[in-house]
Amino acid sequence: MEIAAAVVAVVGTVLGAGVVGVQQYFAVRAQRRQALRDRAMTALGDLSTALADHRRTMWTREDLRLSGAAPAEVAAAREASHVTRSAITAPQVALTVLLPQLRLDIEATVRAAYGMRGAMNAEVLASRREEAVSAAEALTAAAARVLSRP
Template sequence: MEIAAAVVAVIGTLLGAGVVGVQQYYVARSQRRQALRDRALTALSELSTALADHRRAMWVREDLRLSGAVPADVAAAREASHVTRSAVTAPQIALTVLLPTLRIEIEAAVRAAYAMRGAADERALASFRESAVSAAEALTAATAGVLSRP
């Protein structure tokens, strides 16, 4: 009788430890998933901000160039656009590493912003800007889709 009780106690202890281990596994997995979501949202926010800043800088730069502004003003706008372009790189890399399945959408949003350079006229500049905004919105939607999956 005592042996049976001891065996039952040992089996109960092992089963209890197994249940606790499984619970801890799922909690840890959930925490890792949440941490990934948090980092991806931060990277998306930083990339979206950097792309918006770069679009704005490129609009000013190209508008000055197309309107025949003073060369010093065009040069200053060019320098400002170089700063905003550099600010795109880090969040672009971070988001690509965190969500590699969105690499195509990330690259499309970045390329669309860069495409504003050298617009032939104001109509083309406006079209490039709209394409860049659309690509950034598509990236946001794609990211939301990926992050909303269980």
């Protein structure tokens, strides 16, 4: 009887340790998933902000160019657009690394914002801006689908 009790105690201890180990594994896995999700949400927010800033500065830049504004004004707007374009790179890279399955969506969104440059007239500029906004909205929707998965 003592041997049976000892075996039951050992088996119970091993099973208990196994259950605790499995619980810890799933808890760590959930924490890592949440940390990835949080970082991806931050990168998406940063990219969305940078893209909106760039669209706004590109609108101003191209509108000035198309309306025949003074060269100094156009040059200042071009400088501003270089700053906003540079601000896109870090969140673009971060989001691509964190959510590689969205790489094509991210690239399309960034290209659409860059595509506002060199519009032939105000109508084309407005159309390209709408395309850039639509691409950004599509990226946000795609990211929401990916991030909402369990």
